[in-house]
Amino acid sequence: MYQILKKEKLSDKIYLMVVKAPRVADGCLPGQFIIAKLDEVGERIPLTICDYDRAEGTITIVFQTVGASTERMALLEEGEGFMDFVGPLGQPSELCIEADLEETKKKSIVFIAGGVGTAPVYPQVKWLHEHGVDVTVIIGARSKDILFYEEEMRAVASELYVCTDDGSYGFHGMGTNQLQALVDAGKSYNHCVAIGPMIMMKFVCKLTKELGIPTIVSMNPIMVDGTGMCGACRLVVGDEVKFACVDGPEFDGHLVDFDQAMARSKQYKTEEGRRLLALQEGDTHHGGCGHCGGDK
Numbered sequence: 001m002y003q004i005l006k007k008e009k010l011s012d013k014i015y016l017m018v019v020k021a022p023r024v025a026d027g028c029l030p031g032q033f034i035i036a037k038l039d040e041v042g043e044r045i046p047l048t049i050c051d052y053d054r055a056e057g058t059i060t061i062v063f064q065t066v067g068a069s070t071e072r073m074a075l076l077e078e079g080e081g082f083m084d085f086v087g088p089l090g091q092p093s094e095l096c097i098e099a100d101l102e103e104t105k106k107k108s109i110v111f112i113a114g115g116v117g118t119a120p121v122y123p124q125v126k127w128l129h130e131h132g133v134d135v136t137v138i139i140g141a142r143s144k145d146i147l148f149y150e151e152e153m154r155a156v157a158s159e160l161y162v163c164t165d166d167g168s169y170g171f172h173g174m175g176t177n178q179l180q181a182l183v184d185a186g187k188s189y190n191h192c193v194a195i196g197p198m199i200m201m202k203f204v205c206k207l208t209k210e211l212g213i214p215t216i217v218s219m220n221p222i223m224v225d226g227t228g229m230c231g232a233c234r235l236v237v238g239d240e241v242k243f244a245c246v247d248g249p250e251f252d253g254h255l256v257d258f259d260q261a262m263a264r265s266k267q268y269k270t271e272e273g274r275r276l277l278a279l280q281e282g283d284t285h286h287g288g289c290g291h292c293g294g295d296k
Contacts, residue, residue, distance in 0.1 A: 114196020
């Protein structure tokens with residue numbers, strides 16, 4: 001069992017848990033994720049790593065209750081745990097690779113976090129801060145009551161801007177509005193990282209393309225196995241088929257086909273939709289792992 005050492009309700013329907021998982025903590029880097037499973041009949045739940053402590057052997061996860069499985073997760077208490085807690089999965093953030101640190105320091109970086117996207121943004125900003133890289137962070141939410149990690153982010157970001165769609169706190173507007181306002185005020189950025197709901201990342205990329213700012217997004221399509229076998233997280237990036245769980249989750253946002261990704265996620269939720277996708281996508285439906293036979 002992977003024991004829950006700490007549980008905290010951050011805001012309405014958003015929870016934080018610190019989980020004892022030494023092997024995951026020992027090998028993870030910002031940008032990667034885990035897949036948790038409550039019990040033998042539980043759903044596999046992919047969650048981005050929000051923080052980690054190698055010395056303590058712990059992983060911090062943040063999740064929002066959106067269905068039966070995450071509602072069950074929210075009922076777990078400190079001392080209880082997960083049957084499975086697999087990771088680290090996916091590729092680490094390209095900004096958090098020590099071999100490329102000097103190139104990273106030359107960039108003027110802005111992060112835009114939408115909703116629960118604040119969780120995967122935090123470990124990247126923290127890592128960059130610890131390695132002497134100053135970055136700007138924009139946190140966006142629908143309203144003040146679902147904001148979280150503001151103080152934690154303020155401690156590691158060189159500049160932090162908070163905005164709410166309804167104007168209940170901070171800048172009145174979305175993350176894109178805040179970015180445009182900063183650019184209009186004379187701020188200049190040559191690298192953007194956007195993490196949040198797909199529709200939010202789509203419109204961030206639309207704006208940054210107009211502004212000429214290269215942009216990385218962290219894609220969060222439906223995942224099942226997390227190893228590229230099932231084909232659930234298939235994406236089209238430029239002219240290539242990619243799988244978020246093994247090729248990502250980070251991709252060039254200006255090349256991602258967001259409309260296709262959002263439509264596919266809806267279609268994949270039904271058995272009939274999955275069968276139709278398998279027929280339409282042919283040999284590219286699976287990740288070609290060589291083990292499941294789905295690529296044959």
